[in-house]
Amino acid sequence: MKLRTIGYYFKQAFKSMRRNFWMSVAAISTVAIAAFLVGIFALLVINVNFMATKLERDIEVVAFVEVDVPRAEVLELEKQIKALPGIASVTLVPKEKGLEQMYARYGRDRDLLGALGGDNPLPDYFVVKAREPERVGRIAGQLAQIPQIYKVDYGQQEVERLFQVLGWVRWVGSALIMLLVGAAVFLIATTVRLTVFARQRELQIMKLVGAGDWFIRWPFFLEGFFLGAFGAGLACVIIYFGYFSLLEQVSPNISFLTLVDDPVVVYQVLWRLLVGGAGVGAIGSIISMRRFLKV
Amino acid sequence: MIQFVNVSKIYNNKVVALRDVSVKIEKGEFVFLIGSSGAGKSTFIRLLFKEEEPSRGQILIGNRSINRLKKKDICVLRRNIGVVFQDYSLLNDRTVYDNVAFALEVMEYPGKVIRQRVPEVLEMVGLAGKADCLPTQLSGGEQQRAAIARAIINGPQILLADEPTGNLDPETAWGIMELLNDINRRGTTVIMATHAADIVNKMRKRLIALDRGEVVRDEERGVYSHEA
Numbered sequence: 001m002k003l004r005t006i007g008y009y010f011k012q013a014f015k016s017m018r019r020n021f022w023m024s025v026a027a028i029s030t031v032a033i034a035a036f037l038v039g040i041f042a043l044l045v046i047n048v049n050f051m052a053t054k055l056e057r058d059i060e061v062v063a064f065v066e067v068d069v070p071r072a073e074v075l076e077l078e079k080q081i082k083a084l085p086g087i088a089s090v091t092l093v094p095k096e097k098g099l100e101q102m103y104a105r106y107g108r109d110r111d112l113l114g115a116l117g118g119d120n121p122l123p124d125y126f127v128v129k130a131r132e133p134e135r136v137g138r139i140a141g142q143l144a145q146i147p148q149i150y151k152v153d154y155g156q157q158e159v160e161r162l163f164q165v166l167g168w169v170r171w172v173g174s175a176l177i178m179l180l181v182g183a184a185v186f187l188i189a190t191t192v193r194l195t196v197f198a199r200q201r202e203l204q205i206m207k208l209v210g211a212g213d214w215f216i217r218w219p220f221f222l223e224g225f226f227l228g229a230f231g232a233g234l235a236c237v238i239i240y241f242g243y244f245s246l247l248e249q250v251s252p253n254i255s256f257l258t259l260v261d262d263p264v265v266v267y268q269v270l271w272r273l274l275v276g277g278a279g280v281g282a283i284g285s286i287i288s289m290r291r292f293l294k295v
Numbered sequence: 296m297i298q299f300v301n302v303s304k305i306y307n308n309k310v311v312a313l314r315d316v317s318v319k320i321e322k323g324e325f326v327f328l329i330g331s332s333g334a335g336k337s338t339f340i341r342l343l344f345k346e347e348e349p350s351r352g353q354i355l356i357g358n359r360s361i362n363r364l365k366k367k368d369i370c371v372l373r374r375n376i377g378v379v380f381q382d383y384s385l386l387n388d389r390t391v392y393d394n395v396a397f398a399l400e401v402m403e404y405p406g407k408v409i410r411q412r413v414p415e416v417l418e419m420v421g422l423a424g425k426a427d428c429l430p431t432q433l434s435g436g437e438q439q440r441a442a443i444a445r446a447i448i449n450g451p452q453i454l455l456a457d458e459p460t461g462n463l464d465p466e467t468a469w470g471i472m473e474l475l476n477d478i479n480r481r482g483t484t485v486i487m488a489t490h491a492a493d494i495v496n497k498m499r500k501r502l503i504a505l506d507r508g509e510v511v512r513d514e515e516r517g518v519y520s521h522e523a
Binding site for chain 1: 344366367370371372373374378384386388397398400401402403405406445
């Protein structure tokens, strides 16, 4: 292939887009809408995952030690818990610290605590974090088996419900994205097929003067590529500005909602959309013209 | 040299377009294909540039069978055969210049050659001043001249014309015939399917008459019909 011919392909691709202006607008809007929806859902899933991981990471198991267990034995216990499989961290909160925390919390009602008469009725307790959130339940069970521990607390029901909801969101999100991608491919293929159909005559004449298949294909391929890229690019711009302005609105105002604010993650979504849009456009056009290329 | 050896063409719907046709056309000949509609003239022409495949028999061009050609070789074959149709087959969204240059673009000629050759051919067909017109701005005769320019720009050995004067008034048609005759005199084999009795009778060229897919007459310096 000569350089001049490559130039010819590009020229033809852009000429054709200009000539079939409204068809091109239709194709670009189709890709833009599909890419926009896919992008929104992708960001939604990413955010839900992000929040979920954050919540999962925050899940702690609190294990209370019997009040009368001597300190040496408690320290021994700490080693024993650390040795359990799947443990990320173990923090011992001795009863003295517990009392301090209590003082701090009750502040000016210290008199109430004075009634304790210098005794410390609090137990020592361990704050245990699991390496994987799925292990929380098992770890809690193992801790409960230890005789010196009288109570294990980790908000079992809440955790299980959370996992259930997360599973659903991920599943539905992925299914929706796949559905949208499928719909986008179909719409683009149809649009390109219409443009190819409108230019059947041109294809015939090309064949007549001895054009090879790829000589005919390249301009269409590039046209599809650029239509896809333009559409996806449009969607990317909208998503980019939309998402970051949403971040500005949400982050300071709704504290319990932590959205992904790492631009790199957003860029990753956007460039995938761009490449996907261009690819879908190019493939759509090749599929659409297969039928017209028979000799 | 073009040779049909016992060529038959039966379309899928069982219509017999050509039946056992054997003809030989020498290099540099001018041949009229005549016959009523559906006699097989267009099929004859379409078989030559491989728009259709023969059902039986062999077609030879320059002693080489074109029956089983690879896709690539079909392209090469078509680049050496110019084809002109009744409806001109021009791209209406491009100028005359671009329509003619298109054939050379396809063959990946350098820009310098294209810029040199297109005006030459337009001059030859009498469209020198119309290079920047769109086909829709031209008369029928001029459009056909543009189509002929596109067909001959690569200097093909064979020019096929399927009723090229079918849509033209007699005077304009005659202008086209003079152009085709001129091209033939430069050494190009011309095969033209036509209904135009007056043209055939005036030109007195070789004539192959088809009737229901069979060759019924093949005469040097023939006339359209003996009764006429």
